Amino acid sequence: MRTWPTRTSVLVVGGGPVGLTLSLLLSEQGVGHLLVEAHPATSRHPKARGVSARSVEVFRRLGLEPDVRRAGLPPSHVFFYRGRDLVDPDFVRTGVVPDGPEPGGGRTPAPGLVCSQDALEEVLLRRARERAPGAVRFHARLLSFTEEPGEGVRAEVEDRDTGTVHTVHADHLVGCDGAASTVRNGAGIAMDGPTGLGHYLSIRFEAPLGEVVADRASASYFLTAPGRGGFLAVDNDRHWVYQYPYDPGRDDLAALLADPGALARLVREAAGLPGLDVTVRDTMTWRMDARLAEAYRRSRVLLAGDAAHVVPPTGGHGMNTGIGDADNLAWKLAAVLDGRAGDRLLDTYQDERRPVARQVVDLSLANSRARAGYRIDDELLLTAVYRSAAVRTGPGTPDRPPLDPSCEHGSAVAGGRLPHLVLPGTASTLDLVGPGFALLTPAPGTDWHRQAAAATAAGLPVTPHALPVDDGTWARFAGLPAAGALLVRPDGHLAWCAPRPPAEATGLLTVLRGLLH
DSSP: OOOOOSEEEEEEEOOSHHHHHHHHHHHHTTOOEEEEESSSSSOSSOOOOEEOHHHHHHHHHTTOHHHHHHHSOOGGGOEEEEESSTTOTTOEEEESSTTSOOTTTTSOSSOOEEOOHHHHHHHHHHHHHHHSTTOEEESEEEEEEEEETTTEEEEEEEETTTTEEEEEEEEEEEEOOOTTOHHHHHHTOOEESOOOSEEEEEEEEEOOOTTTTTTSOOSEEEEOSTTOOEEEESSSSSEEEEEEEOOTTTOOHHHHHTOHHHHHHHHHHHHTOTTOOOEEEEEEEEEEOOEEESOSEETTEEEOGGGTEEOOSTTSOHHHHHHHHHHHHHHHHHHHHTTSSOGGGGHHHHHHHHHHHHHHHHHHHHHHTTTTTOOOOTTGGGGOBOOSTTSBOOTTOOOOOSSOTTOOOOSOOTTBBOOOOOBTTBSOGGGGOOSSEEEEESSSSOHHHHHHHHHHHTTOOEEEEEOOOOHHHHHHHHSSOTTOEEEEOTTSBEEEEESSOOSSTTHHHHHHHHHTO
16 A cells, blocks of 8 residues: 655646656656656557657657657658558658758757657656656546645545545645646636537557558558548557547447447548458547636646647647646746745746747647648747746847747747757757756856856856857857857756856846846
């Protein structure tokens, strides 16, 4: 019988990709936490599969990139097929960025990939339990919670293995518990946006399709025949998912789900292979919505992932936007909990992430209305630029959308992701990020390094890095003169692009205190 803690710094509700990523990031920051997930095990269904370049960069920072790549499809399969069925001789096959550069394109050391959510969750869960033994509890359900003024949150959690209910006190509660979030509903946070944009039946099945698609292997197979939906490759051999769009006003879904033979016939008809040997393993129904929470924070309660935004899958950005939420939130919780930051820093989580989600929802919704022609932009989330009190901008800073699909990934910009630059002995500048603040300069032993030492001595650690680059490379990379510096947050975004050191010896410390409230 497992014992239960009575107190934790952060209670995370939901053990999908977002909750597990948050657990890993909190461990990286040294934050004690407890994660509870109502299901007894990780997902049985592939669900989300596209892991964007920005998400892979997060996993790279956590030391997980090789494991995630091994669990995914090989890069040679990351294409998109369009045809009437799987044997259409007139099929069209395009890459992630049609007619564009190879994935990555030199903008990232960690190009995106396709990895089914069930396989990804196993990788994340294994590492999360290694990093925080006993802190990740499946088959445990949040029943209710109340806020205790000045003290945190009091939660009632049921151990579903024993039926016992335990009281857990937490400084903060984070809901990563999906579109029907118990945490969001308990906090009284409303969602806004259209629902029922489409209804789908996902059929997970086994069939010997590897040889059939050998000359057209892809990650997704979009069927152009009306009402046919499409196939998702799990391994492009025997394991597959068929997405069937059904009409709730016309189709007798209950009868269909009760008849494995009828499900198998749907698969055969869609594949164009009447003699195909099909074994149905599992089914799941889902509804396409496009919704956004009115707030990401209500006092000590915060939302992340689908609890905060429900994104149409047309574009592959939903899970990845949630992983970005976790990356933004973890270091801020750590800074508040250990006293390095004021509580107002947590307000910048909503200020930075909600505009990104708003744009992602809108882009994905537009894709859903033009399904035949939409493209997957693996690098879209690399372009996110934050505007909040946790970013120091100068006069004349140009306005731009939170995400800019036309962004050329040029020099550094305050609020943006640190650009990727290969250095001698280092695969990428991104490998210099975290778990605290980093200060990048083009030369060692400068005034900046003394400023970093003063901030560290005052309890706000900053790690200086002198980049082995000439003035021209620095100017192109940083967009700054040789006397300038880049202050990088633990999530890899730029807190400050400073053209010169402050006149005061503690100027960097003053800036940090302002950013951290």
